[in-house]
Amino acid sequence: MSSPTTVRAGGPSAGSAALAEAAFAGAGSQEAADTARRTLARCRDLVRPSLSAAIGRLHPWQGEMAAFSLGWCEAGGGPADGAREGKGVRQALAVLCAEAAGAPGESGVAAAVAVELVHTFSLLHDDIMDGDGTRRQRETVWKAYGTGPAVLTGDALFALAVQTLAEAPGPLTAEAVSRLSATLSGLAHGQAEDLLFEARDWTGPDAVRLDEYRTMAELKTGTLLGCAAALGGLLGGAPGSVVAALDRAGRHLGVAFQAVDDLLGVWGDPAVTGKPVHSDLRQRKKTYPVLAALASEGPRAVELAALLDSGTPLDDAGVRRAAALVEACGGRDATLDEARRHLGAARACLRAVPLAPGAAHEIEALLGFLLHRSL
Incomplete structure (x- = not known):
C-alpha cells in the first residue's frame, strides 16, 4: 500500500489558526448544537431504511449482533430503548456532502450505508483487539456473544459494505468502490500502527513521536471520515477538486475527533463515554495527551514515565496521579490545541471550494458539535 499523505494542522490557508480559534469559540453554541x-437525526432517518435492509441480508445471527452493535436491540434480540444508538456521524457526512454537491441527500445513501457498515465492523474488531468490554454503557459484542461470533460478524459487515456500494446505480460505482477499498487498507494500516505502539518505549529513541501518532490517527479515524465525505460528494456529482477537498476535510476532522476521544479517555465522564474514568491510563494506552506530556521532558514527565513503565497495574491513586501529571505537563492543553488546529483546517478545506450553502452550514455546525460533545 502506498504511504498516506498525512494532513498537516494549519490547512490550506494562512489564517487557519485564527479560523480554528473562532470556530471553537462559536461551535459550542446552543444554536449550533441544536x-x-x-x-x-434527519440523516439517520433518511439512511435507516437502506441500512436496515442491508443488515437484513446477513445471516440472522450475524444480523442480530450487527443490530446489537448499532444499538437497535439488546443481546438476544430484544428491543432497545433507543438511547444506545450512535450518532451516525459518517453516514451523515455522506448525505450532507451529496447535498453540498447540489444533489438530493438520497444520492449519498449508498455511500452512507457502506461507511456505516465499515465503521460498525471496525468497532467490533477494535473492541476485541483493545480488550474493551463496554461501549455505550453496556457490553461490547464480543463480551455479549463471544469473540468468534464478533469476529465473524465484523467480517460479514466488511464484505456487505463493499457489496452495497458495488450495487449502487450510476456510472461512478467503480470509482466509489475503489475509494472505499483504499480506505479499508488505510484503516488496517492505522490499526497495525496503533497495536505496534503498545510495544514501543515510553521515552528514548524508540518512543512514539507525536507526528507518528498523528499519522496513525489520520489512518485509523480520518480515512473513513474522509471517505464518507468524498463518497457523498462523488455520488452527488461533485467535480474532482471538490471531492478531494471533502476528503481532506474529513481527514482533518478525524485527527481532531481522535484528539477529543483521547481527552475523554483520560478525563471523560463515564456517563458520556460508557467507560470507567481514566480508562486509557489504566490500560496504559499511548494517546496524544500522554505522549505530549512525556515530550515536555520536565521532572514531572520523568515521574509520569516511571509510573507508566512500572509494570504493575495502576490502582485508583496511581491513575489519579498519572492524570494529574499529564495535565501538569501540558498534555491536556496540547491535545485541545491539536483538536482546534485540525477543526480549523477542516473548515478551511470546506470553504476553499464551492458548496451548496445550506448543506455547508449544516456540515460546519456538525463539525463543531462533534468536537464539543463532552468538552
Whole structure:
C-alpha cells in the first residue's frame, strides 16, 4: 500500500489558526448544537431504511449482533430503548456532502450505508483487539456473544459494505468502490500502527513521536471520515477538486475527533463515554495527551514515565496521579490545541471550494458539535 499523505494542522490557508480559534469559540453554541442534532437525526432517518435492509441480508445471527452493535436491540434480540444508538456521524457526512454537491441527500445513501457498515465492523474488531468490554454503557459484542461470533460478524459487515456500494446505480460505482477499498487498507494500516505502539518505549529513541501518532490517527479515524465525505460528494456529482477537498476535510476532522476521544479517555465522564474514568491510563494506552506530556521532558514527565513503565497495574491513586501529571505537563492543553488546529483546517478545506450553502452550514455546525460533545 502506498504511504498516506498525512494532513498537516494549519490547512490550506494562512489564517487557519485564527479560523480554528473562532470556530471553537462559536461551535459550542446552543444554536449550533441544536442544528447538529437535527441534522444527525434527519440523516439517520433518511439512511435507516437502506441500512436496515442491508443488515437484513446477513445471516440472522450475524444480523442480530450487527443490530446489537448499532444499538437497535439488546443481546438476544430484544428491543432497545433507543438511547444506545450512535450518532451516525459518517453516514451523515455522506448525505450532507451529496447535498453540498447540489444533489438530493438520497444520492449519498449508498455511500452512507457502506461507511456505516465499515465503521460498525471496525468497532467490533477494535473492541476485541483493545480488550474493551463496554461501549455505550453496556457490553461490547464480543463480551455479549463471544469473540468468534464478533469476529465473524465484523467480517460479514466488511464484505456487505463493499457489496452495497458495488450495487449502487450510476456510472461512478467503480470509482466509489475503489475509494472505499483504499480506505479499508488505510484503516488496517492505522490499526497495525496503533497495536505496534503498545510495544514501543515510553521515552528514548524508540518512543512514539507525536507526528507518528498523528499519522496513525489520520489512518485509523480520518480515512473513513474522509471517505464518507468524498463518497457523498462523488455520488452527488461533485467535480474532482471538490471531492478531494471533502476528503481532506474529513481527514482533518478525524485527527481532531481522535484528539477529543483521547481527552475523554483520560478525563471523560463515564456517563458520556460508557467507560470507567481514566480508562486509557489504566490500560496504559499511548494517546496524544500522554505522549505530549512525556515530550515536555520536565521532572514531572520523568515521574509520569516511571509510573507508566512500572509494570504493575495502576490502582485508583496511581491513575489519579498519572492524570494529574499529564495535565501538569501540558498534555491536556496540547491535545485541545491539536483538536482546534485540525477543526480549523477542516473548515478551511470546506470553504476553499464551492458548496451548496445550506448543506455547508449544516456540515460546519456538525463539525463543531462533534468536537464539543463532552468538552
